[in-house]
Each structure stands twice: as structure tokens, then as C-alpha cells.
Amino acid sequence: MFADFANHWIIVGLAADLRAGKMQPLTVAGERLVLFRDSEARPAALIDRCPHRGVALSLGTLEGGIVECPFHGWKFDGTGANCLVPWNPDAKRDQLAATALPVREAGGLIWLYTGFAPTTEPAPSETLFKPGVVLSAQSALWNIHWTRAMENMLDSPHLPFVHKGTIGRFVAKYRHGRMETEWFEEPYGARIENIIEGKDKPSRLDYRYPNAMELFLEIPGRLMHLMAICTPENQDQTRLTIVTLRDFARSKLLDPFFRRSNRRIALEDQAILESSLPAEVPPAGQEKSVRTDRPTLAFRKLYFERIKGSSASR
Ligand code: FES
Numbered sequence: 368m369f370a371d372f373a374n375h376w377i378i379v380g381l382a383a384d385l386r387a388g389k390m391q392p393l394t395v396a397g398e399r400l401v402l403f404r405d406s407e408a409r410p411a412a413l414i415d416r417c418p419h420r421g422v423a424l425s426l427g428t429l430e431g432g433i434v435e436c437p438f439h440g441w442k443f444d445g446t447g448a449n450c451l452v453p454w455n456p457d458a459k460r461d462q463l464a465a466t467a468l469p470v471r472e473a474g475g476l477i478w479l480y481t482g483f484a485p486t487t488e489p490a491p492s493e494t495l496f497k498p499g500v501v502l503s504a505q506s507a508l509w510n511i512h513w514t515r516a517m518e519n520m521l522d523s524p525h526l527p528f529v530h531k532g533t534i535g536r537f538v539a540k541y542r543h544g545r546m547e548t549e550w551f552e553e554p555y556g557a558r559i560e561n562i563i564e565g566k567d568k569p570s571r572l573d574y575r576y577p578n579a580m581e582l583f584l585e586i587p588g589r590l591m592h593l594m595a596i597c598t599p600e601n602q603d604q605t606r607l608t609i610v611t612l613r614d615f616a617r618s619k620l621l622d623p624f625f626r627r628s629n630r631r632i633a634l635e636d637q638a639i640l641e642s643s644l645p646a647e648v649p650p651a652g653q654e655k656s657v658r659t660d661r662p663t664l665a666f667r668k669l670y671f672e673r674i675k676g677s678s679a680s681r
Pocket residue numbers: 417418419420421422436437438439440441
């Protein structure tokens with residue numbers, strides 16, 4: 368299960384967006400899953416495939432944190448335990464469970480483990496715990512292997528080209544200068560610092576293993592970070608989730624404004640990236656690279672050494 372993407376804690380959305388009484392279907396690395404809140408309002412995740420005849424549990428109903436399959440009405444709780452088999456009061460329900468996955472709520476986010484036996488806990492960014500920080504999220508499906516999307520998020524030299532009219536505008540005038548790109552390993556992944564000739568301050572972004580990036584925007588006196596999470600739905604498609612973290616313009620009513628500007632930037636990337644050949648990032652030797660490709664090459668190394676080839680079993 369979770370071919371080439373197993374045994375990671377990944378962000379699957381905002382805690383506030385996972386409402387009691389509503390199931391959220393999602394696909395991660397080829398597995399169909401359903402998220403919901405159990406009877407105690409704790410987040411839960413099941414493989415979205417009834418153990419009886421394989422239909423999607425998410426087409427059924429959720430009442431009091433118990434999922435009822437739409438086909439023959441079997442019921443399951445957040446641990447996957449079977450609570451009812453209609454017409455069969457003598458059924459051995461303990462042998463008729465659905466499959467649950469580890470899920471947590473931390474830092475205002477919902478985290479899912481792509482496997483069954485985590486040895487660690489999710490490690491949210493400290494930005495999520497800063498006073499006054501509010502979150503909003505949005506997502507889009509890109510026709511791209513997730514590694515190309517992830518590398519793009521770590522790649523700063525593309526800004527004045529792909530994002531001429533948006534975020535790249537601010538660095539466009541420096542593009543004939545030199546950029547120094549540093550990659551500092553951290554327990555969570557890496558801190559990337561870019562120093563552009565002519566600018567006095569480095570810009571910073573973090574790579575958060577395995578599939579997220581946090582961009583530190585420089586707005587004097589204000590905190591605004593963007594997190595980009597690149598989750599494979601399958602070999603050909605990636606769910607790009609952007610979380611905006613901000614300590615100003617905190618009203619929910621302003622979310623659409625932030626969403627609109629994020630969408631515009633993401634579409635600029637998508638238009639270029641979906642043309643990548645080969646679809647999945649190749650070993651470094653198969654493409655030409657330069658000094659400022661250090662972060663993408665470092666990611667690529669981690670991908671081939673620690674991520675690709677993984678799969679979960681139980
Ligand atoms: S398929 Fe789910 S109860 Fe029969």
C-alpha cells in the first residue's frame with residue numbers, strides 16, 4: 368500500500384475543515400481513504416473500501432461518528448471496529464472490521480500516516496503555534512508526478528520567469544546578478560536560504576520532509592507564511608494544498624482574497640510544470656544542473672534514498 372510513499376506523516380487538511388458529521392474522501396498514493404470525526408470528535412481515517420464487498424464507505428452515512436456502508440448497512444467506528452451487521456445478529460463482528468489508519472490533529476492541521484505502525488508523531492512547524500496565527504487552505508489537482516511539484520516548491524530561481532507578474536516581480540530586477548543558495552539540514556527536513564546579489568537579506572524557505580514546503584514571506588511587522596503540500600494521488604496526479612498562515616487580516620471573510628492570489632500563482636507553476644519530461648524526477652545525472660539547483664538535487668537524493676520504493680503492509 369501507498370507505493371513509493373509509505374510510512375510518512377503527511378498533512379491532509381485543516382482541523383477546522385474536518386467537521387463532525389461529514390465524511391471527506393481523499394486519495395493518497397493510490398489508496399482511497401475517508402476522513403471523519405469519531406463519536407468523541409477525534410479525527411479518524413479508514414480505507415474507503417468496505418471489507419464486505421469493496422464499495423466506498425464515503426458514499427454511506429455518518430451518524431454519531433459511526434460510518435454506515437451504503438450497500439448492506441454494516442457500521443464501523445473510527446478504529447474500523449464493526450458495530451453492526453444487519454440481518455446477521457450472530458456474525459463474528461470482531462472479524463469483520465474495516466481498516467483504519469493512524470491520524471492526528473496537531474498545530475491546527477490533520478495528519479495522516481501512510482502506513483500502520485508509526486514510530487514517530489507528526490512534527491508541526493512552530494509557526495503554527497505563534498500567537499494570533501490563523502490558517503486557510505485550498506487545494507488543486509495537478510497532472511504531474513508529485514516529485515516535480517515538490518522540487519518546484521524548493522526552487523527559487525524560477526520566480527522572475529514563471530511568476531513575472533506576481534511574486535517574481537520583486538526579484539526580477541536582480542535576475543542578472545548572482546544567487547547563493549544554501550541548504551541546511553534540520554530535524555524536520557531542511558532550511559533553504561537564498562542570498563541574491565544586491566539584496567541585503569537572505570530569503571528563507573523550509574523543506575519539511577517528505578512533501579511540504581514553508582515559505583517565509585517578508586512583510587514588515589507581519590507574519591505571513593505559505594505552506595505548499597504536494598501529495599501524490601497516484602503516479603500521474605498530485606494534490607497541491609496551499610495553507611496560508613497569517614497574523615493580520617484574520618477574518619474568515621478575507622480568505623477568498625488570499626485564495627485568489629494563491630490560485631493565480633499556482634496556475635502559473637502548473638502551466639509550466641505539467642510539461643515536464645520525464646514525468647517523475649530522474650536521477651541527477653540525467654539532467655543538466657547548476658549551483659542554484661542545490662535544493663532540488665538535495666530533495667532528489669532524499670527521494671531516491673528514503674522515499675521511492677517504500678510501501679506499507681500489515
Ligand atoms: S459492501 Fe459494505 S456492507 Fe456490504
